[in-house]
Amino acid sequence: MSCCAVHERALQDEVLKVTGLTVYRERQLAIENVSFSLLKGTDTAIVGPNGAGKSTLIQALLGILPRQTGEIQVLGQPVSKQGKLDTRVREQIAYLPQSFLFDRLLPMTVQELVGLGWDRLGWQLPWQSHNARQRAIREALSRVDAWHLRHQSLSGLSGGETKRVLLAYCLVRPRKLLILDEAPAGLDVRSEGAFYQLLKELKQENGWAILQISHDIDMVRQSCDRVICLNQTIHCQGTPQVTLTAENLSLTYGSDFVPYRHSCRDKQGKG
Amino acid sequence: MTFDAELTRVIELFQFPFMQRALLGGLLIGLMGGLLGSLTVLRQLAFFSNALGHSALLGLSLGILLGINPSWTLLPFAVLFALAVIYLFEHTKLWTDALLNMMHSSFLAIAIILLTQVEDYKGGINNLLFGDILAIQPSDLILSGVLLVIATVFITLTLRTQMLVTLNESMAIARGVDVAAQRHAFIILLALVVGVAIKAIGVMLVSAFIVIPACAARLLSGNFTLHILYSTGLGALSAVLGIVLSAFFDLPSGPTIVVTQLAIFLGAVGVSKLAANVA
Structure with a gap:
C-alpha cells in the first residue's frame, strides 16, 4: 500500500x-x-x-x-x-457523564430513559416508530443485563444499576x-469486568x-x-x-x- | 331547600351563557394549568409561577392607570417579567428563589402604589386578587383555546426533548439540544398561561392551578408521560368540579376550585399510601 x-x-x-x-x-x-x-x-x-x-x-x-x-x-x-x-x-456520539445528577423525585422509569437515547430529538410525534423503539430498548437493556429493571423508577436504582442503565442509553442506537x-466508578468487580468486556465488543465488533x-x-x-x-x-x-x-x-x-x-x-x- | 330543588337550581343556572362560559373557561384553564404545571413542578419552577402571579398585579395596575383594558397590559407584562427573570438567572450568580422573591415583592409594592393613585378602582381590588371566572368573555375563551392548542402542540412534539432537558441538561446539550432556547420557550409559554388564567382566578390563587394538580399527579404516577396526562386531567377535573360545587353551595368560584384541587391532592396522598401498602 x-x-x-x-x-x-x-x-x-x-x-x-x-x-x-x-x-x-x-x-x-x-x-x-x-x-x-x-x-x-x-x-x-x-x-x-x-x-x-x-x-x-x-x-x-x-x-x-x-x-x-x-x-x-x-x-x-x-x-x-x-x-x-x-x-x-x-x-x-454517545456520552456517559461522570456524575449523573437528577432530581430524585423525577417520575421516570428505566425504559423511558433508555428510550431517550434512541429518540432523534426535535419536533416529532412521541408515538412515532413505537415498535422499533421498544425492540431497541429491549436489546440495549438485555445487553447490559438490566432488562428486569425496565419498569423501575430511576430513583430506586443503586449506583451500579444506574451506570448499567446509562450505558444502555448509549447503546440503544448504533454510534x-x-x-x-x-x-466504571461505582461498579462492583463483576459488573466492572462485564463493562470492559462490553466496551471491547463495541470496539472490535461494531x-x-x-x-x-x-x-x-x-x-x-x-x-x-x-x-x-x-x-x-x-x-x-x-x-x-x-x-x-x-x-x-x-x-x-x-x-x-x-x-x-x-x-x-x-x-x-x-x- | 331539598337536594332535588337545589339540583334543579344549579341546572337552571348553567342555562345562562355566563355560567356556560365560566365552565368552558375553567375547563380550558384547568387543562392548560395541569399541562404546563407538570413540567413546571418537575423543573422546580413552582415558585416562578407564584412570583409571576403576584407580580402580574403590576401589569393589571398599569392598564387601569392608563385607562385601558387591563388584559391588554397583562400579557405583555407577563412575557416581559419572564424575560427579566431569565436575564437575571443567566447574568447574576444569585439564588433563584431569592431573585424571584425580590422581584415579586418589589413589583407588588409598585402595583399597590399605582392602585392607590386610581380613584375609581379602589373598591375593585378583590377582583384583581381573586379573579372572577363568571366574568369570562367569549374573547377570553378564544385566547385560552388558542393558547391551549399552542401549549399542547409544543409539549407533544418536543416531549422527548423536554424529558431529557428536565432529567439532565448536560446530557441534553451533548445530544445537540439548545437547552437555553427550550428553557426560554417554556418560561414564556408558562408566563402566557399564568397571564390568561389571572383574569379568572386572580393573582393570589393562580399558581395553585399550576402546582396542585401536578403534585397530585406525581403521587399517582412514576412515569413521566403519565404524569403529564394525569396532571392535565386532574387540572380539568378540579376546575369543572369546583365550578359546579361553587354553583351548588353558592361559594366564590376561584377559591372553591382551589379547595377542590386540595381535596383531590389529599385523595392522591391516600391512594398513593394505599398503593404502597398493597405493594
Whole structure:
C-alpha cells in the first residue's frame, strides 16, 4: 500500500480530530493547545490528576463548554465554537457523564430513559416508530443485563444499576463514538469486568471509537489502545506500553507520583 | 331547600351563557394549568409561577392607570417579567428563589402604589386578587383555546426533548439540544398561561392551578408521560368540579376550585399510601 493510500485510509477511519484546543473555565485556563485524534475501533484513555482538565476537555468536545481556540472535527464535520454540530453526526456520539445528577423525585422509569437515547430529538410525534423503539430498548437493556429493571423508577436504582442503565442509553442506537467520563466508578468487580468486556465488543465488533477518562492505570495498560497524559496540556500520548512510564507519569501527576497497582491483579498475573 | 330543588337550581343556572362560559373557561384553564404545571413542578419552577402571579398585579395596575383594558397590559407584562427573570438567572450568580422573591415583592409594592393613585378602582381590588371566572368573555375563551392548542402542540412534539432537558441538561446539550432556547420557550409559554388564567382566578390563587394538580399527579404516577396526562386531567377535573360545587353551595368560584384541587391532592396522598401498602 502506498504512503498516500495509508494516509487516506487513516483519514477515513478518523472519528475525532482535535487541533490546538484551548478552553477557559470561569476565566481560568483549563486546557491549553490540546491536539489528538481517535481512529475507528480504538479505545483511548485520558489520564491525569484531579483538576487536570480531563472533564473540561470532554465537555468542550461535546459543546457543553465553549472553546477559545482550536478546531474539533467529528467524522470530518467541524464543531462550531458555540458547540454546534451537524445533527446526523451528533447522533453518532454517545456520552456517559461522570456524575449523573437528577432530581430524585423525577417520575421516570428505566425504559423511558433508555428510550431517550434512541429518540432523534426535535419536533416529532412521541408515538412515532413505537415498535422499533421498544425492540431497541429491549436489546440495549438485555445487553447490559438490566432488562428486569425496565419498569423501575430511576430513583430506586443503586449506583451500579444506574451506570448499567446509562450505558444502555448509549447503546440503544448504533454510534461511532462513545465518550465516557470515569464510567466504571461505582461498579462492583463483576459488573466492572462485564463493562470492559462490553466496551471491547463495541470496539472490535461494531467499530466504535471509545474515549474514556480513567484513574485506573492498570486497566488502561491492559485494555486501551492509546493513552493521553493530560495536565492542562498533553504531556505525552501513545500506546500505554510505551507512554505509561514512571517518568511520564511523574511528569503528568507531579514528581512525587507513586504508581498504584491492584495487589489482587498482581497476584493473578504472577499466579 | 331539598337536594332535588337545589339540583334543579344549579341546572337552571348553567342555562345562562355566563355560567356556560365560566365552565368552558375553567375547563380550558384547568387543562392548560395541569399541562404546563407538570413540567413546571418537575423543573422546580413552582415558585416562578407564584412570583409571576403576584407580580402580574403590576401589569393589571398599569392598564387601569392608563385607562385601558387591563388584559391588554397583562400579557405583555407577563412575557416581559419572564424575560427579566431569565436575564437575571443567566447574568447574576444569585439564588433563584431569592431573585424571584425580590422581584415579586418589589413589583407588588409598585402595583399597590399605582392602585392607590386610581380613584375609581379602589373598591375593585378583590377582583384583581381573586379573579372572577363568571366574568369570562367569549374573547377570553378564544385566547385560552388558542393558547391551549399552542401549549399542547409544543409539549407533544418536543416531549422527548423536554424529558431529557428536565432529567439532565448536560446530557441534553451533548445530544445537540439548545437547552437555553427550550428553557426560554417554556418560561414564556408558562408566563402566557399564568397571564390568561389571572383574569379568572386572580393573582393570589393562580399558581395553585399550576402546582396542585401536578403534585397530585406525581403521587399517582412514576412515569413521566403519565404524569403529564394525569396532571392535565386532574387540572380539568378540579376546575369543572369546583365550578359546579361553587354553583351548588353558592361559594366564590376561584377559591372553591382551589379547595377542590386540595381535596383531590389529599385523595392522591391516600391512594398513593394505599398503593404502597398493597405493594
